Amino acid sequence: MSYSGIEATGRHATWSAAAIFEVEDGKIWSFTKDWDQKTMQIQLGWAPVKESDDPRWNAQALADPEGSQRKKE
Numbered sequence: 001m002s003y004s005g006i007e008a009t010g011r012h013a014t015w016s017a018a019a020i021f022e023v024e025d026g027k028i029w030s031f032t033k034d035w036d037q038k039t040m041q042i043q044l045g046w047a048p049v050k051e052s053d054d055p056r057w058n059a060q061a062l063a064d065p066e067g068s069q070r071k072k073e
Helices: 037-043 059-063 065-069
Strands: 017-024 027-035
Touching: none
Parallel strands: none
Antiparallel strands: 017 027
16 A cells, blocks of 8 residues: 555654644634654655764654653663
8 A cells, every 4th residue: 555656664653743723712713733744754764864963863863753852871
């Protein structure tokens, strides 16, 4: 099965997202969403990643964003 022409890789991904609803007179009049699409694509193998000396942007951190934020013992 494919999604937008991209074949399934069997990988899992974790990313962050946010949604903002603006309400006026009890009704939603605006909805905005944003999500970390590039990190998701890298984890799923859909986008290439170049290694970086910056530890915030290396392949390991992008592949496991939650794990990279844990304190190292």
